[in-house]
Amino acid sequence: MRLQASIPIIEEIRSITGNAGLSIGVLHKGEVIFRENLGYRDVENKVAPDSDTIFPIASLTKALVAAAFAELVDDGKLTWETKLSDLVPEYKSLTDDIKLPQLVTEANIVDLLAHRLGLTAGNNFWSQKQQIVLADKTETARILGSLQPVAEFRSKMVYSNWGYGLAGEILEDISNQGLGTCLKTKLFEPLNMARTKLGHLDDSNSAKSYMALGDATPFLVPPTAYVEGTARAGAGACKSTVNDLLVLYNSWMGAAAEQQESGNTFSPESPIRRASELWTSHASMTNDTSYGLGWVLTELPGQGGLVGVNGYEADSMPIIAKGTTKQRMVYHQGSVCGALSAVYLLPDTRTAVIVLGNSFDLCDTPDWASQVLLEAILAPTEPNDYIELARKTSANALSHHEPTATQLREEKESGTTPKSLDQYEGRYYNKIGNFFLDISIDGEGLRMAPQGYDAASYSLHHYHNDVFAWDCNRDAESKEALYPQFAIGFHRVRFEADESGNVVQFNWQIDKAIAEGETFFKKAEPKL
Structure with a gap:
């Protein structure tokens, strides 16, 4: 069987990328045809995963949030065009803190779910080291509003976890339930997905979390910071199993086919409503790929992996299934510190490939593994060399930090001295006053603690x-479970003094997309 014959290829990829463990499931024509589990869910104790092991699925959460909105639309509780200003008090009127005026004037639900706002990611306002959530959930709308535009509004897809974080909170407000309860009621319970949740990884059959080091070995880190009840849960807090996801995606494709045939917006045997609208193009990504609502939409033969880590590291993403018959492909990737995930759907044949991993690898192992399995199913005339792709993307990932380290050494000016270290001490806030960094003396240097942690x-x-x-x-x-950070401005903090020589602010490139960095203003001494 071609799927089983693919496992040695996937194992070789795992050895290159430093993957801890994988759980794999494949559907074809609506039937489960393959399951496999590789590596360890617990490396230290050499405990293997199984198809009921719970993994963080990260951004695969986004499709679930979009599906919950589809139910609200179907029930008449809102429309896709409902303006954010009608739902979010912070966007009722334009203030100096809002960088995108359209948040107040015209942005709607689809703009959140299709990543059409055009704002920078701002991920380091949410979490940095040790899987600690830095932002308070009540600040989500203000943080999103303060992010700088990097593309024209509605011009293309610009990925935004803060946008989905806000979407999750809107769901909570409308349903009067926590997000975990909302998704459980609308999706998990109707499908008997008993091992899917948004809470902590506290089940005895849960995967531990790892980061791959440069020698391709997994290093144990705390579990994901994405948890219900905290900021940005709607972007990535779901945890699930291959067995539960096989049920979910089979039901999803079945509902899509039935609704297309009947013209209805619902299906009697599936909780997925308005499936065609979830799979309608709303934001351009490439000439051949667009983003729907929680899903990437394209055709085979074509590229995948465009919302995963490999999309950043590959010189260009390979064409999957070259020489095969054209067909629709719907997919998504998920990535958090300590986990990677991928799902690829071929709705025309009711095929699904699901790969969950419990490590953040040197490249996106679940994505490459998924593509290997897709080609095993489709038998292209020119299969891709995914082992070589894994080597190249892993090498690229490892190539970024050393040039920055070299630049840091070369640009350092010798013979200068700092002010007395106590002059730098203090609490420094961002412009809108909801994120601070504590600076304190640490031996002969300084310590910078985000939000005092x-x-x-x-x-x-x-x-x-x-x-x-x-x-x-x-x-x-x-x-330290820090997402790889190699922008030189992230590794330097420049303090600035007023005319009297008193240190009053500093500049730091907290967001890699904003080259000029952000200014943080000194307002108070750090709390002891």
């Missing part, structure tokens, strides 16, 4: 003049 802090050494820095090393970042 010492466990998530950075140890800064004097760089030159009023600039402090810390080393750029991928393995060191991975061991």
Whole structure:
């Protein structure tokens, strides 16, 4: 069987990428035809996963949130065009804190669910080290509003976890339920998905979380920061199993086919409503690919993986299933520190490939594994060399930090001295006052603690003049469950003084897409 014959290829990919474990499930023509579990859910104790092992599925959560909105639309509780200003008090009127005026004037539900706002990601306002959530859930709308536009409104898909975080909170307000309860009621219970949830990974058959180091070994880190009840749960808090997801996606494709045939917006045997609308193009990605509502939409032969880690590291994504008959493909990836996931659906043949992993690898192992399995099913005339692709993308991932480290060394000015360290101490806030960094003396340097969390802090050494820095090393970042950060501005903090010589602010590139960085203003001493 071609699927089973693919496993040695996937095992070789795992050895290249530092993957801890994988759980795999395949549907074809609406029937489960393959399950496989590789590696370990618990590396230290050599415990293998099974098809009921719970993994974080990260951004696969987004389709679930979109499906919950489809039910609300079907029930007449809102429309896809309902304006955010009618749902979010912070967007009732335009203020200086809102960088995108359209949030107040015209942005709607689809703009959130299709990533059409055009705002920078701002992920480091949510979490940085040690899987600690830094932002308070009540600040989601203000943080989203404060993010800088990097593309024209509605011009293309610009991925936004903050947008889905806000969408999840809107769901909670309308349903008068927590997001976990809302999705359980609307989706999980009707499908008997008993092992799917948005809470903590506290089940005895849950996968531990790992980060792959440069030598392709997994390093244990705390479990994902995405948990219901905290900021951005709607973007990635779901945890599930291959067995539960096989049920979900089979039902989803069945509902889509039935609704297309009947012209109805619902199906008697599935909780998925308005499936065609979820799979309608709303935002351009490439010439051949677009984003729907929680899903990437394209055709085979064509590229996949465009919302996964591989899309950043590959010179270009391969064409999947070259030489095969044209057909629809709907997919998504998920990535968090400590887990990667992928699902590919071929609705025309009711085929699904699901791969869940419990490590953030040197490249996106579940994505490459999914593509290997797709080609095993479709038998293209020119199959891709996914082992070589894994080698190249892993090497690319490992190539980013050293140039930044070299630049840090080369740009350092010798012979300068800092001010007295106590002059830098204090609490520094962003412009809108809902995110701060505590600066304190740490030996001969400084310590910077986001939102006061010492466990998530950075140890800064004097760089030159009023600039402090810390080393750029991928393995060191991975061991602290920090998403790889190689922008040079992230590794340097530049303090600035007023005319009297008093330190009053500093600049830090907290968002890699904003090259000029962000200014944080000194307002108070850190709390002891």
